Amino acid sequence: xxxxxxxxxxxxxxxxxxxxxxxxxxxxxxxxxxxxxxxxxxxxxxxxxxxxxxxxxxxxxxxxxxxxxxxxxxxxxxxxxxxxxxxxxxxxxxxxxxxxxxxxxxxxxxxxxxxxxxxxxxxxxxxxxxxxxxxxxxxxxxxxxxxxxxxxxxxxxxxxxxxxxxxxxxxxxxxxxxxxxxxxxxxxxxxxxxxxxxxxxxxxxxxxxxxxxxxxxxxxxxxxxxxxxxxxxxxxxxxxxxxxxxxxxxxxxxxxxxxxxxxxxxxxxxxxxxxxxxxxxxxxxxxxxxxxxxxxxxxxxxxxxxxxxxxxxxxxxxxxxxxxxxxxxxxxxxxxxxxxxxxxxxxxxxxxxxxxxxxxxxxxxxxxxxxxxxxxxxxxxxxxxxxxxxxxxxxxxxxxxxxxxxxxxxxxxxxxxxxxxxxxxxxxxxxxxxxxxxxxxxxxxxxxxxxxxxxxxxxxx
Numbered sequence: 186x187x188x189x190x191x192x193x194x195x196x197x198x199x200x201x202x203x204x205x206x207x208x209x210x211x212x213x214x215x216x217x218x219x220x221x222x223x224x225x226x227x228x229x230x231x232x233x234x235x236x237x238x239x240x241x242x243x244x245x246x247x248x249x250x251x252x253x254x255x256x257x258x259x260x261x262x263x264x265x266x267x268x269x270x271x272x273x274x275x276x277x278x279x280x281x282x283x284x285x286x287x288x289x290x291x292x293x294x295x296x297x298x299x300x301x302x303x304x305x306x307x308x309x310x311x312x313x314x315x316x317x318x319x320x321x322x323x324x325x326x327x328x329x330x331x332x333x334x335x336x337x338x339x340x341x342x343x344x345x346x347x348x349x350x351x352x353x354x355x356x357x358x359x360x361x362x363x364x365x366x367x368x369x370x371x372x373x374x375x376x377x378x379x380x381x382x383x384x385x386x387x388x389x390x391x392x393x394x395x396x397x398x399x400x401x402x403x404x405x406x407x408x409x410x411x412x413x414x415x416x417x418x419x420x421x422x423x424x425x426x427x428x429x430x431x432x433x434x435x436x437x438x439x440x441x442x443x444x445x446x447x448x449x450x451x452x453x454x455x456x457x458x459x460x461x462x463x464x465x466x467x468x469x470x471x472x473x474x475x476x477x478x479x480x481x482x483x484x485x486x487x488x489x490x491x492x493x494x495x496x497x498x499x500x501x502x503x504x505x506x507x508x509x510x511x512x513x514x515x516x517x518x519x520x521x522x523x524x525x526x527x528x529x530x531x532x533x534x535x536x537x538x539x540x541x542x543x544x545x546x547x548x549x550x551x552x553x554x555x556x557x558x559x560x561x562x563x564x565x566x567x568x569x570x571x572x573x574x575x576x577x578x579x580x581x582x583x584x585x586x587x588x589x590x591x592x593x594x595x596x597x598x599x600x601x602x603x604x605x606x607x608x609x610x611x612x613x614x615x616x617x618x619x620x621x622x623x624x625x626x627x628x629x630x631x632x633x634x635x636x637x638x639x640x641x642x643x644x645x646x
Contacts, residue, residue: 218244221243221244222235223321224300225302226256226304227256230408234403236267236277237267240605243299244297246278246280247264247297248280250288266404292315292316299324306421309326313342314342322615323352327355339629352615352619356607361603362525367576368527368536374571378532379534390507391528398517399463400515411472417493422493423495424511424635425639426494427511428510432509432631435507435509436502437627447629453634455499456641458493458639468490500634533561534587537550537551550589565588566581576593
C-alpha cells in the first residue's frame, strides 16, 4: 500500500513539474516574442480589427493608452468578444491606462515597440510624428494626414522614422481584396491586357469609385460611431479619407513596385466635394447620442447635419488619366453593403470590377474586350495559366463581353480579415528592418494628392 501511495505521489509530482515546466516554457516563449503592441486612443473600430487575430511574433500583452470615455470602452469590448468567441478565440491581455496625459505617459513608459493608431484623425499626424521621434514603429489606420499642414508634418515624420530606423506604415486593406489583387496581376500580362492606356480627362484610363455607409454591421453587430466621426475637422473630409484607399490602388495597380515622385509624376486636374445630410434620428441611431455636440453646430442647417463626406478628384499619374470618387450614404438597402467599382483600360482589354445588383453586391472581376478572334482567345487562355499557378481555383468563364473571372470562395475572406493580412505584411517588414523602396515615396505621393485635392476643392467655394 505504501509503495502504491509512493508511486502515486511520484506520478503527481511528475505531472505537477511537467505542468510547471510547460507554463515556464510558455512564459519563456512569450518573452521571446520580438514585437509588443501599444494601442493609442483607439477611437475607430479598425483598432480592434487589428487584434481580431493573434500573430506569431507579437506578445499577447497589449498596452493601451487613451482618454477615458466610450471610445476606449468600445475598443475593449470588441477585443473581449474576440477573446471569448467559441471558434479560434484570441488571448490578448489588455493593460489599460486612461487619463488626460495618456500620450505623454505612453512616450515616457515605452512599454512596447509598435504603436497602433486608429482614431481621431485631427490628432493622428501629431501622434505619428511624436511616436517615431521617440524611436517607436507605427502602424496607422488611414488617413495619416487630413489637410495640407498635416501632410507637411507627415513628411517630417517619414524623415524622422528613417533617421531613427523605425518603420511608419499605413493600413491599406484594399490591396488584399481578391478582385483588386487579381486586377493588378492581370494588368501585368500584356497578352491579356496589352498596354495601359493614357486616357483623357473626360474618359480616364483608370477609374475607382466607392460607396460607403454610415450605419453598418461590424462583427455581426450594429456599428456605433463616435460623434466626432461626423466632424470633418476631426475625421477629415471624404476626399482625404476613403479616397486614400482608391489613390493607393491606382498607384499600386498601374505602376507596381515603382517609386513615385509627387512633384514630378502627379498633376492634379479637377476636384469636387459635396455633403451627405443626416436627420437627427439618423444621427441618434448611429451614434446613440440624443443631441448634436457643439462642435457640429457649424454643419447644421434646418436640423439637418451636413457632412462633407463625398469627394471626387481627376489627375494624371505619369501621364495616365485617373479619376477616384467616394460617396457616403446613410444606410445600404437590405441585403447590400459598401460597393466598389474599378476599371483599368488596356489596349487589348478592360479589367473591370463591378459590385452591383447583377453581382449580388459581391465584387466580380471581368475581362472585357472587342477582340473576338480565336488567336486572342487562345492567348488569354495560355497567359491566364500564370494566374492559376499563383491562385489555384481561379477560373475563366466566357461571357458575351469577354470573360468573368470566377474566384474560389476560399479567397473571399471578407474585409475584416484584411487587417491581419496588412499587419502580417508589416511584421515581415519589421523583421527585415525596412519597407520596400517604393512604399515611403508612394505614401508621400498619395497623401500629397489627397490633401492638395481638398485644398483645391475648398478654394473653389
